[in-house]
Amino acid sequence: MxxxxxxxxxxxxxxxxxxxxxxxxxxxxxxARRESAAKLRNVAQAMGFAAAAAAVTYxxxxxxxxxxxxxxxxMVGIEFxxxxxxxxxxxxxxxxxxxxxxxxxxxxxxxxxxxxxxLAGGAVAYRxxxx
Amino acid sequence: xxxxxxxxxxxxxxxxxIVAAQGRDQAAFGELVKRRQGWARALLRRMCSSHAExxxxxxxxxxxxxxxxRDLETPAAFPGWFRRIxxxxxxxxxxxxxxxxxxxxxxxxIASEESTPEAAAGAKIDLEKALGRLSDAExxxxxxxxxxxxxxxxxxxxxxxxxxxxxxxxxxxxxKLRRLLEPAQ
Numbered sequence: 449m450x451x452x453x454x455x456x457x458x459x460x461x462x463x464x465x466x467x468x469x470x471x472x473x474x475x476x477x478x479x480a481r482r483e484s485a486a487k488l489r490n491v492a493q494a495m496g497f498a499a500a501a502a503a504v505t506y507x508x509x510x511x512x513x514x515x516x517x518x519x520x521x522x523m524v525g526i527e528f529x530x531x532x533x534x535x536x537x538x539x540x541x542x543x544x545x546x547x548x549x550x551x552x553x554x555x556x557x558x559x560x561x562x563x564x565x566x567l568a569g570g571a572v573a574y575r576x577x578x579x
Numbered sequence: 580x581x582x583x584x585x586x587x588x589x590x591x592x593x594x595x596x597i598v599a600a601q602g603r604d605q606a607a608f609g610e611l612v613k614r615r616q617g618w619a620r621a622l623l624r625r626m627c628s629s630h631a632e633x634x635x636x637x638x639x640x641x642x643x644x645x646x647x648x649r650d651l652e653t654p655a656a657f658p659g660w661f662r663r664i665x666x667x668x669x670x671x672x673x674x675x676x677x678x679x680x681x682x683x684x685x686x687x688x689i690a691s692e693e694s695t696p697e698a699a700a701g702a703k704i705d706l707e708k709a710l711g712r713l714s715d716a717e718x719x720x721x722x723x724x725x726x727x728x729x730x731x732x733x734x735x736x737x738x739x740x741x742x743x744x745x746x747x748x749x750x751x752x753x754x755k756l757r758r759l760l761e762p763a764q
Contacts, residue, residue, distance in 0.1 A: 452757050459706045460726035465621040472616060475641045476609045
């Protein structure tokens, strides 16, 4: 290290900035604002999650109660009836196929669409809170 | 706020303040800012051409530090960790400004020949003036090398610049400062 390098290093070491209370206060305020914003964001995020979870639950409930509930029971009943009719030589296959068509009909589709929309909405809300 | 109850901020060690701030204690972080602001602002003032810009970047760096404080593994690593945040903040600001690390060839001496106490008191101003005549990249590398005592390899790590470029900037920047600050022979 040359004499000048040493002089330079010393000059850097001596060149301190005096404490500025205004600077500390500004940083403190900025941090406080940031924390408040983070709390609001967390609340919005929790509410978004809750809404999305409620919508999904509702959708799944509808799906379960509609498609896999009544229709399933109906299907079971139809299958039972079909088996019974097969045994009694009276086929009624068209009844079963009608039940299946009904299961995949407008009601179920609406529920699936509702669930998908809820998931998409939840994702958008989550993304918005992250931004 | 966990550590707030038993932490006397004015007498607390820096490590204690950092641990408390990691627990989201804003008062502890405020005390940490108070203690470290002189160093941080001086570091950024040497890197920037304007004091106002340097103070803005120092504020940004402290806010980023607050956001990322949980990533800091040991309080002892705080100075190096914060320095990296400050340098990154500076580099990002330069990128946003689309600043080109231009060459400046104005190296006319600014040091006076007399070495009186008054002149010594003006050494800080002369150093700042001289740094102001360097390019952004030279100023950054010289400040980290001579001001912060970092090796070339450490500067490479912190700035992402190639080793040859760092060496060249330090060498040329130091040479320019020599011409600017040393009295005419």
